[in-house]
Amino acid sequence: MYEKKIPELHCGISIFMKVLGGKWKAWIIECIHDDIRRPSDIHREMEVDGASMRVITMHLKELEDLGILYKKVYAGIPLKVEYYLTEVGLSTLPLIKAMDQWGKEKQALLVKDERNAVLAG
Amino acid sequence: MYEKKIPELHCGISIFMKVLGGKWKAWIIECIHDDIRRPSDIHREMEVDGASMRVITMHLKELEDLGILYKKVYAGIPLKVEYYLTEVGLSTLPLIKAMDQWGKEKQALLVKDERNAVLAG
DNA sequence: CTGTATCCGGTCTGATACTG
DNA sequence: CAGTATCAGACCGGATACAG
Numbered sequence: 001m002y003e004k005k006i007p008e009l010h011c012g013i014s015i016f017m018k019v020l021g022g023k024w025k026a027w028i029i030e031c032i033h034d035d036i037r038r039p040s041d042i043h044r045e046m047e048v049d050g051a052s053m054r055v056i057t058m059h060l061k062e063l064e065d066l067g068i069l070y071k072k073v074y075a076g077i078p079l080k081v082e083y084y085l086t087e088v089g090l091s092t093l094p095l096i097k098a099m100d101q102w103g104k105e106k107q108a109l110l111v112k113d114e115r116n117a118v119l120a121g
Numbered sequence: 122m123y124e125k126k127i128p129e130l131h132c133g134i135s136i137f138m139k140v141l142g143g144k145w146k147a148w149i150i151e152c153i154h155d156d157i158r159r160p161s162d163i164h165r166e167m168e169v170d171g172a173s174m175r176v177i178t179m180h181l182k183e184l185e186d187l188g189i190l191y192k193k194v195y196a197g198i199p200l201k202v203e204y205y206l207t208e209v210g211l212s213t214l215p216l217i218k219a220m221d222q223w224g225k226e227k228q229a230l231l232v233k234d235e236r237n238a239v240l241a242g
Numbered sequence: 243c244t245g246t247a248t249c250c251g252g253t254c255t256g257a258t259a260c261t262g
Numbered sequence: 263c264a265g266t267a268t269c270a271g272a273c274c275g276g277a278t279a280c281a282g
Binding site: 005052 | 272273274275276277278282
């Protein structure tokens with residue numbers, strides 16, 4: 001682990017980014033919302049695209065510490081763990097959906113092209 | 122400069138993050154929307170919080186290459202440059218505002234606390 | 243199954259000096 | 263004023279090995 005040494009901003013944006021800034025965090029939140037709650041299942045879900053178990057664990061922990069996820073542990077061998085969305089976690093879903101939709105809609109337009117300029121400024 | 126070597130995801134989220142993932146990009150977009158159009162003015166605007174001129178220049182260039190900003194150059198000495206939002210750039214404003222508002226609203230709730238758990242899952 | 247520790251390399255940012 | 267080059271250091275993720 002490491003400690004952050006570069007000071008963070010204190011605007012709403014950076015707070016939001018602290019929650020959803022990680023590479024897989026939004027995806028993880030969506031998984032859990034879709035009833036894929038166990039780390040191994042989440043891992044299997046995105047293994048095709050290359051998320052390692054370590055990163056998933058790290059993100060889950062961060063999201064738990066931020067109060068986005070709630071961790072439920074079932075004692076026993078082998079261990080069983082499930083993650084649930086908290087109320088705050090649920091409140092991220094509309095934004096995640098909006099971001100995803102924006103990306104899909106605008107993807108084709110993300111090109112340098114003077115014709116896209118807005119003259120009104 | 123460097124070339125990206127880690128494969129990117131192709132979902133809407135990562136496309137969105139390519140546009141607003143930088144530390145200062147959302148702020149820069151808001152500045153330009155508020156008629157703070159010249160690099161030096163933008164720099165002055167956020168100098169208190171530590172954005173270096175180099176990072177601002179880099180972000181401006183990236184946003185221009187993505188078609189979020191349009192760059193207008195006035196010849197002469199000293200040089201004068203102004204950036205304007207394109208239509209795609211304008212379309213990010215509602216999301217930026219939503220992200221900022223979410224951060225401000227939820228900031229106090231971002232704490233590990235079982236009471237926040239949603240039992241329904 | 244879940245989570246931690248360690249290493250390593252890619253990525254990003256801050257600082258400074260410099261060109262036009 | 264606008265932008266570039268370079269360096270150093272912080273950050274982040276992939277891989278592996280290992281412990282509970």
